[in-house]
Amino acid sequence: MDPLDLVGAEPGPARTILFDGRAVSALPGQTLAAALWADGVLAWRTTRRGGRPRGAFCGIGQCFDCLATVNGRPNQRLCLLPAEHGDTVTTQEGHGRADLEV
Amino acid sequence: MLKRTPYDVVVVGAGVVGAACAYYAARSGLKVAVVDRGPVAGGTTGAGEGNLLVSDKEPGPELDLALLSTRLWRELAEEFGARVEYEPKGGLVVATRPAGTDLLHGLAAQQRAVGVEALPVAADELRTLEPHLAEGLPGGYLYPQDAQVQPALAAAHLLRASGADRYLGEAVTGLLRGPGGSVTGVVTGRRELAAPAVVNAAGTWGGELAALAGVRLPVLPRRGFVLVTEPLPRIVRHKVYAADYVADVASGSADLQSSAVVEGTPAGPVLIGASRERVGFDRTLDPGVLHRLAAQAAALFPVLRTVQVQRAYRGFRPYLPDHLPAIGPDARVPGLHHACGHEGAGIGLAPATGLLVSRRLLGEEPELDLAPFRPERFEGAERLEDAEGES
Ligand SMILES: Cc1cc2nc3c(=O)[nH]c(=O)nc-3n(C[C@H](O)[C@H](O)[C@H](O)COP(=O)(O)OP(=O)(O)OC[C@H]3O[C@@H](n4cnc5c(N)ncnc54)[C@H](O)[C@@H]3O)c2cc1C
Ligand code: FES
Numbered sequence: 001m002d003p004l005d006l007v008g009a010e011p012g013p014a015r016t017i018l019f020d021g022r023a024v025s026a027l028p029g030q031t032l033a034a035a036l037w038a039d040g041v042l043a044w045r046t047t048r049r050g051g052r053p054r055g056a057f058c059g060i061g062q063c064f065d066c067l068a069t070v071n072g073r074p075n076q077r078l079c080l081l082p083a084e085h086g087d088t089v090t091t092q093e094g095h096g097r098a099d100l101e102v
Numbered sequence: 103m104l105k106r107t108p109y110d111v112v113v114v115g116a117g118v119v120g121a122a123c124a125y126y127a128a129r130s131g132l133k134v135a136v137v138d139r140g141p142v143a144g145g146t147t148g149a150g151e152g153n154l155l156v157s158d159k160e161p162g163p164e165l166d167l168a169l170l171s172t173r174l175w176r177e178l179a180e181e182f183g184a185r186v187e188y189e190p191k192g193g194l195v196v197a198t199r200p201a202g203t204d205l206l207h208g209l210a211a212q213q214r215a216v217g218v219e220a221l222p223v224a225a226d227e228l229r230t231l232e233p234h235l236a237e238g239l240p241g242g243y244l245y246p247q248d249a250q251v252q253p254a255l256a257a258a259h260l261l262r263a264s265g266a267d268r269y270l271g272e273a274v275t276g277l278l279r280g281p282g283g284s285v286t287g288v289v290t291g292r293r294e295l296a297a298p299a300v301v302n303a304a305g306t307w308g309g310e311l312a313a314l315a316g317v318r319l320p321v322l323p324r325r326g327f328v329l330v331t332e333p334l335p336r337i338v339r340h341k342v343y344a345a346d347y348v349a350d351v352a353s354g355s356a357d358l359q360s361s362a363v364v365e366g367t368p369a370g371p372v373l374i375g376a377s378r379e380r381v382g383f384d385r386t387l388d389p390g391v392l393h394r395l396a397a398q399a400a401a402l403f404p405v406l407r408t409v410q411v412q413r414a415y416r417g418f419r420p421y422l423p424d425h426l427p428a429i430g431p432d433a434r435v436p437g438l439h440h441a442c443g444h445e446g447a448g449i450g451l452a453p454a455t456g457l458l459v460s461r462r463l464l465g466e467e468p469e470l471d472l473a474p475f476r477p478e479r480f481e482g483a484e485r486l487e488d489a490e491g492e493s
Pocket of ligand 2: 055056057058059060061062063064065066067077078079080
């Protein structure tokens, strides 16, 4: 059963975000992490050392596992950011701040 | 009560200092038990940073201790190395105004006389050492002996290598007493542990443990906050701080002092620490203090303005009124030894403390004169403590 039916939700019209260039639909109020999960995407970052996949873990902003690059800014917690129309989420490799390397 | 187990020494406290005491005592052949009411490194050791600094200390007993520890950390690094994230990265102290360089020259000259390595860095060399450092700073000093460890890992590995029996999650609620009032072991909620010697490595709570033996040791908390940034590549190579920090560390004032010490970590985040204020055990997050630390760090490294702080934490440094730890046997109570009150330098000073304590446990001559660290030195010093105590 669709969880929206379970709670009798009547969400507004969906918006579209871009995940690694692909359009993903998101409901108003949904976080970027929730929208990606609903689309079957579970990982959007690779770890700094082992290059292993990471996505949301705690879902409440505490663990910093769910980091990705959003609209060009690295290290954003997708579990906290409401999905806005046109948001661009890019898979982040490692710390995502290679530009600062000296 | 379970049967008494015979040990040579019971160490109370599984922070880095207790772990170092256990390590050196066991290495000299003693049978050691370590008791903590919480987990390993659950006290201040897990709530601070791991700077091993000689640069911030003026010549005197604390610097002697730090220099001995520097040597011991190098030995320990050969045994534990990367597992405790030991990094002999060196410290860079920068002047933030032209007059500051004179202060640094003066301090460095005194420190060099007692064996500290301190190399002057001219204004135009600063950014070769630290490419992200702010422009226009008048100069500084490089202290190659300054290093860094991850404190919780250091405590855990020292403790494991000691082979000591661990009793975790057991608070010491009383002491066993022998003839003449000597301490002959500890009492926890679950057992008695007998031993001819007990080491008080209870950190910020060392005064309470001393009170169980009926003696006064005025250890008090000095709060510090640390900011943790998002993981970054190595943008900060040394431990970098502004010259004002030395004055803060030495300050006897209860008011807030802060001057940011900035360092990278092997895990990626940059640590920005730490404030110092005497507010008892108040755990309230103080955004004003965090803001000040962040602003000071960004003044040194403008690139940090583009970086997010992910979280902040706080800890309570164990301080004694004269800013020196208590190390060695307590002349008032046979069998009781102290190893606490290291304030903001307990990670750095842990190995020297552990070695000196174990020397005295064995009745051997210690490497340093322990007189400045005598635990009973505050007897009759009521007035000093009133002046220095919490306001
Ligand atoms: C913000 C901050 C930054 C710091 N930065 C640095 C730094 O860069 N470099 C540095 O060298 N130092 C630093 N310090 C200081 C350093 O953390 C402390 O000096 C050091 O951790 C003290 O270690 P300890 O083992 O004495 O105490 P703790 O780690 O507190 O260990 C004491 C243990 O005793 C246990 N205990 C207490 N009472 C009892 C009881 N009755 N029964 C059983 N167990 C008991 C506690 O549970 C605790 O685990 C910093 C501190 C803070 C707060
Ligand atoms: S999932 Fe834990 S912070 Fe986002």
